[in-house]
Amino acid sequence: MFVWRNGELFCENVKVSDIAKHFDTPLYVYSKAEILKRIGQIKSVFGDTPHLIAYSLKANNNPHILRIIRESGLGADTVSGGEVKLALETGFLPSKVVFAGVGKREDEIELAIERGIKLLNIESEEELNVVENIAGRVRKKIHVALRINPDVSPKTIDKIATAKKTSKFGIDLEKAEKILKTFTSRWVTITGLHVHIGSQIFEWEPYMEAVKKVEHLFSLREFSTFDVGGGFGVDYEGIGREFDFSGFKINVLKYLKNYVEEVITEPGRFIIAKAGILVTKVLYRKRDFIIVDAGMNDFSRPAYYGARHRIVNVVKRSGDIGMFSVGGPVCESTDVFGRNFELELPERGDFLAIMDTGAYGMTMASNYNARPRPAEVLCDGNRYTLIRKREDLNEILWRGIPD
Ligand SMILES: Cc1ncc(COP(=O)(O)O)c(C=O)c1O
Numbered sequence: 001m002f003v004w005r006n007g008e009l010f011c012e013n014v015k016v017s018d019i020a021k022h023f024d025t026p027l028y029v030y031s032k033a034e035i036l037k038r039i040g041q042i043k044s045v046f047g048d049t050p051h052l053i054a055y056s057l058k059a060n061n062n063p064h065i066l067r068i069i070r071e072s073g074l075g076a077d078t079v080s081g082g083e084v085k086l087a088l089e090t091g092f093l094p095s096k097v098v099f100a101g102v103g104k105r106e107d108e109i110e111l112a113i114e115r116g117i118k119l120l121n122i123e124s125e126e127e128l129n130v131v132e133n134i135a136g137r138v139r140k141k142i143h144v145a146l147r148i149n150p151d152v153s154p155k156t157i158d159k160i161a162t163a164k165k166t167s168k169f170g171i172d173l174e175k176a177e178k179i180l181k182t183f184t185s186r187w188v189t190i191t192g193l194h195v196h197i198g199s200q201i202f203e204w205e206p207y208m209e210a211v212k213k214v215e216h217l218f219s220l221r222e223f224s225t226f227d228v229g230g231g232f233g234v235d236y237e238g239i240g241r242e243f244d245f246s247g248f249k250i251n252v253l254k255y256l257k258n259y260v261e262e263v264i265t266e267p268g269r270f271i272i273a274k275a276g277i278l279v280t281k282v283l284y285r286k287r288d289f290i291i292v293d294a295g296m297n298d299f300s301r302p303a304y305y306g307a308r309h310r311i312v313n314v315v316k317r318s319g320d321i322g323m324f325s326v327g328g329p330v331c332e333s334t335d336v337f338g339r340n341f342e343l344e345l346p347e348r349g350d351f352l353a354i355m356d357t358g359a360y361g362m363t364m365a366s367n368y369n370a371r372p373r374p375a376e377v378l379c380d381g382n383r384y385t386l387i388r389k390r391e392d393l394n395e396i397l398w399r400g401i402p403d
Helices: 016-023 032-046 063-071 081-089 106-114 125-138 173-182 205-219 245-256 269-275 301-305 393-398
Strands: 002-005 008-011 027-031 051-056 075-078 097-099 119-122 142-149 188-194 225-227 262-265 276-286 289-292 311-313 321-327 336-344 351-354 375-380 383-388
Touching: 008 016, 008 027, 016 027, 016 276, 016 351, 016 375, 027 032, 027 269, 032 051, 032 063, 032 245, 032 262, 032 269, 032 375, 051 097, 063 081, 063 383, 075 081, 081 097, 081 106, 106 119, 106 125, 119 125, 119 188, 119 225, 125 142, 125 173, 125 188, 142 173, 142 205, 173 205, 205 245, 269 276, 301 336, 311 336
Parallel strands: 027 375, 051 075, 051 262, 075 097, 097 119, 119 142, 142 188, 188 225, 225 262, 289 321
Antiparallel strands: 002 008, 027 276, 276 289, 276 351, 311 351, 321 336, 375 383
């Protein structure tokens, strides 16, 4: 939904440069049509399997975007009390909310139990006991799933792999076996299994490997749900690379249907990454460097993970094409969005767009270097709407300071 017309980048039917002039930069711009397209794609994959698609709020939690996702019938995957609250307050039914997370505090567990969410995904035996204590205290029943660490390597960046033996996530298979053989409780029922092997995965085989690793657990209890996690990769490079959903459907989903009534999935990036861009203004040029007004505090994936996102001129001016490094204003050498981008040499004040930044962009933004977080705008056909104001500098400077 981000297209070029006469040398200008459009979001749906709106010129990105007009939006940037209106709201200033750095600015996240999203396309509603792209979000709906992606939701349609994932629904068609899971279509004939009883399922719950629980959108992973951590990817992007703007309430306006959550509303679009909720109205499309999706559920919510949450990882903190804050996300549970946000999901419920933006209208997701508790019966469609799941809560994972390796370090849940007692107040967060209590909130989830009190609000009667669908499932708590348990990450350790100790956590299971804490949940049992809290459920007994508040006298409310809760369904849980065990998050298993199946020790598989999903062929992705190490920093976003989550199911290797050395990872902090999930319960080891032997320990899970022991729990399933011995755990009984009046308040807590184990009704599901959960795995999330990592992010930015393009092949179905690692998912199948994870399912096969946990398969023997199905003989220990009846489970109604199996949560395959999220992680479906997106084509950041713009080379037409797609996750192999047809292989996933024929193999993983078909296989799971033999064991459970419902398959849960928790996609984040797949739904929202390609629906957003970060628009930034050129401040200075020196050597091969273009210094822009967006920094690693606004979009941190390149600095955290070495991720590479395409960068384009928002308005082409048929200038000389060159190879440039693009960096932000933050005082860190890692505040560089990448090197060797093929761009037209921009003028000071020109806009550039960092592409595919809808996921893990704004949710990971910070106030580092006392910088306000960016504004967010949603495009829908010919219209565009401010869906989050730029942070106010005075507010962030004094927030939380006692008198
Ligand atoms: C438990 C869990 N589920 C789902 C996701 C979403 O992953 P993705 O955005 O790659 O689909 C994550 C991401 O970290 C996760 O930790």
